[in-house]
Amino acid sequence: MKNDIRISNWSELQELLFRDSYDERLGRFRSAHIFRGLSDTNYTLKTSLMRMGGTYRDLERHLLRNFRKYAHRSTSSGDSVWSLLALAQHHGLPTRLLDWTYSPYVALHFATANLTKFNIDGAIWCVNYVKSNDYLPASLKTIIREEGSNVFTPHMLDLECDSLKQLEAMVERRFVLFLEPPSMDERIVNQHALFSLMSNSCLLMSQWLNDHPELYYRIIIPAELKWEIRDKLDQANITERVLFPGLDGLSSWLKRQYSPKEMHEGDESNP
Numbered sequence: 001m002k003n004d005i006r007i008s009n010w011s012e013l014q015e016l017l018f019r020d021s022y023d024e025r026l027g028r029f030r031s032a033h034i035f036r037g038l039s040d041t042n043y044t045l046k047t048s049l050m051r052m053g054g055t056y057r058d059l060e061r062h063l064l065r066n067f068r069k070y071a072h073r074s075t076s077s078g079d080s081v082w083s084l085l086a087l088a089q090h091h092g093l094p095t096r097l098l099d100w101t102y103s104p105y106v107a108l109h110f111a112t113a114n115l116t117k118f119n120i121d122g123a124i125w126c127v128n129y130v131k132s133n134d135y136l137p138a139s140l141k142t143i144i145r146e147e148g149s150n151v152f153t154p155h156m157l158d159l160e161c162d163s164l165k166q167l168e169a170m171v172e173r174r175f176v177l178f179l180e181p182p183s184m185d186e187r188i189v190n191q192h193a194l195f196s197l198m199s200n201s202c203l204l205m206s207q208w209l210n211d212h213p214e215l216y217y218r219i220i221i222p223a224e225l226k227w228e229i230r231d232k233l234d235q236a237n238i239t240e241r242v243l244f245p246g247l248d249g250l251s252s253w254l255k256r257q258y259s260p261k262e263m264h265e266g267d268e269s270n271p
Contacts, residue, residue, distance in 0.1 A: 002213045006220040017104035032130040034100045037111030041123045045205040048094040082154035086181035097195040105238045112230040122221040137170045151178040186245040
């Protein structure tokens, strides 16, 4: 793909993860990039809604309507559709949202957590979410500018459009926007999470980014470096136990911690 950079060691990886992070205006190291880690370089930025296949575009509104209906104890009738989407994505409903993080190390975790993929190169997508706002429709760009923010909250987005139908009616250009969810639980907070939202549910973000190469780069993590990266992340306490608070995260962490390296190294039969 365009803008792929293959690393050869841990030090080079650190340089790339924090590349261009100094903000001269603030005089601080505040990166304009967000990150998404994938265990396999062949994975595209396909949403869970797209992975349903079939006529997934027509199913989106039905999925969301029924989620609101049956999850009424966890939602209210006045909830913004954007808050509802974030909640649904967070709990596994297929949506047009994609998970991202402000933390490069959280992204590294997701690129190296799956031991069955340790014989395959992984990848970290690094996207300049600040510059991506240049491609927003004028009305959304105004909201961002007046708020002094680089990402949307559900309330901010509601000021201009309060439905998916209205969002798709903004036909000035294809675009992506980034949505910060409410701090629904510790998982959202600990993963330093946010979501991307494409203007059209059929628009694949990786294809859109390839049309705007100035907005991203992709770090390729060779399979032979995954064990070193994984062990160093564990030492830094970037683990399932922290990122998925609760017994499920604890169990996942312990299972991976005590899995023998030889069981996975070079095992081409793993899916």
